[in-house]
Amino acid sequence: MSIQKFIIYGAGTEGRIAKLKMEYDKEDVICFIDQNLQGQKVEGLDVLSIDEGVRLADKFNYKIVISSQKHKKTMKHTLKMHGFKNYQVFSYNTLFEAVKYSLSPRWKINKRRYIKIVEFLYPVFLVLFFPFALMLYILNFRLVYNFRFPGFGHMALEPDALLANDDFKKYKFIAIVDETNTSNRYLLDIVTSKFITIKNFYLFHLFYFMFHYKFLNYNAGNNFMKMVDKYFLVEDNNIMEKTDLNVLKYMPSVYRPLVNNEEQNFFFPEGEKENCREILDKSFGIKENDWFVCVHARDDREYNQIRSCNIHSFEQAIEFITSKGGFVIRLGDKGVQKLSYNNSKVIDYANSNVKSKIMDLYLMSEQTFLIGTITGVSDVSQMFRRPVISTNVASWVQPRYMKGDIYLLKMFKNKVNDLIIGISEYMDNKIYLSAIRDEIEILNKYQVLDNTAEEILNATKEMYAVLFENKQPFNFADQDQYRKKFPEDSMPRIGKANVSQYFLDKYKNIFGI
Structure with a gap:
């Protein structure tokens, strides 16, 4: 009889504790799965993407252990979307058992033991450090906790919004960072x-416990993320009402300063530019005076069909850019579906041997514009104030909003009457909450229509006309009429980005314009 082997889903603190307990029980742990930490090593084990982990578990009949109690419903949903059923949820039997494994002699790495001891003593620290926290508050210091999140996009987006906010001039902000978790x-x-x-x-x-002093904390966006974490896929009658309020009211209030203050706050390090420029020249033949466009497509359709798209739908846009003399650089995680072009101006950087985290940032900071989807890449591009074409926007109330950006919506066809829905049905059925509700519920009712190659091509032509021909290919009366279909103070109303005019003309009747 073969010994069961395990893959742990989640490589954070709970995942490390799960590994510790399982090793204590003489279980054989092979690796971790974690979308944010993929490609790294945690506690000596490789961290795989969800796709890689599921394929490995399928091939060798490994069992996946969901390590997080807080996010277990989300993780179960993800595994089900991948068609994987051989999993179990990790849990402690008692608090005593949790402390026992945390402080076990088998825990040989001092850092791990240190974390659990400190967490165990948090209640004591909260009392002892209160006078210190009060002093910081009186002296006008505030703690920023956005840097706790390892996610690529939010690491750029919320600090950028904070610097654009007038409050940044009123307080002295302290960021306490664990740079090992990013x-x-x-x-x-x-x-x-x-x-x-x-x-x-x-x-x-x-x-870390000082983040519990709410009077000392300044939130720059993550109240929304914390709320999503808390209510994601949990059966609660108030979930949609609470989430609705955050999407339509709270998020616009956080990001409004960016809309009204377009000044660039963050810059790529000057000392690294020359080396990155040399890599572009030697590896791809891109000279200093050449221009290039980056493309990036979220392509984890098995995990999140509503937010994903096929990179091949960008092909006509890619051909248009190269016909105008530009280069096209494909961004993404190493190992994504390869591009096959007999064109030296189309570069599959994501699968190249020069891909690195610093080159990723350099390309986003120097690109002429980005063609992508709603991902961290578009948020970082925005941070560097590079124009963005966002395709396949499923949440119509959370489109691009910076001046100069263009976006295309995913459309939804009602499976009962076989008609593409308009804004009223979309809003009434709260489809814009698809990112935090069960996708299957929406997919049972609606067929999701990705943007066509022609739609993406025409949005690209519009961006080219603005940047290279000094033209405005938009009917601003139509754009205003479209915006007014959404609730007051929502992102489409306060934002300065435009829907692709070709796309708006195509669906004028459906949008009631």
Whole structure:
């Protein structure tokens, strides 16, 4: 009889504790799955993407262990979307057992033991450090906790919104950072350069409890993310009402300063530019005076069909750009579906041997514009104030909003009457909450229509006309009429980006314009 082997889903603190307990019980753990930390090593084990982990588990009949109690419903949903059923949820039997494994002699790495001891003593620290926290508050210091999140996009987006906010001039902000838990350390260095920053593993975990002093914390966007984490796929009658309020009211209030203040706050390090420029020249033949467009498509359709698209739908746009003398650079995780072009101006950088985290940032900062989907890449491009064409926007109330950006919506066809729905049905059925509700419910009712190659091509032509021909290919009366179909103060109303005019003309009747 073969010994069962395991893959742990989640490589954060809970995942590490799960590994510890399983090893204590003499279970054989092979690797971790974690979308944010993929490609790294945690506790000596490789961290795989969800796709890689599921394929490995399928091939060798490994069992996947869901490590997080908080996110277990989301993780179950993800595995089901991948058609994977051989999983179990990890849990402690008692609090005593949790502490036992945390402080076990088998826990040989001091950092791991340190974290659990500090977390165990948080209640004591909350009392002892209260006078210190009060002093910081009186002296006008505030803690920024956005840097706790390893996600690529939010690491750029919320600090950018904070610097655009007038409150940034009123307070002295302290960012306490665990730089070992981030998707891109170079990006972390860039965004923390504008704050008083403590980059220390031990101090981060020692002072983490201070985020419980709400009077000392300044939120720059993550109340929304915390709320999503709390209510994601949980059966609660108030979920949609609470989420609705955040999507339509809270998020616009957070990002409004960016809409009204277009000044660039963060810059790629000057000292790294020459080396990156040399790599572009030697590897791809892109000279200093050449221009290039980056393309990036979220392509995890098995995980999230509503937000994904096929990179091949960009092909006509790619051909248009190269016909105008530009280069096209494909961004993405290493190992994504390869591009096959007999054109030296089309570069599959994502699968090249020069791909690196710092080159990722350099390309996003120097590109002429981006053609992509709603991902962290578009948020970082925005941080560097590069124009963005966002395709396949499923949440119509959360489109691009910066001046100069263009977006295309995913359309939804009602399966009962076989008609493409308009804004009223979309809003009444709250399809814009698809990112935090069960996708299957929506897919049972609606067919999701990705943007066509022709739609993406025409949006690209519009961007080219603005940037290279000094033209405005938009009917601003139509654009205003479209915006007014959405609730007051929602992102489409306050934003300055435009829907692709070709797309708006195509669906004029459906939008009631």
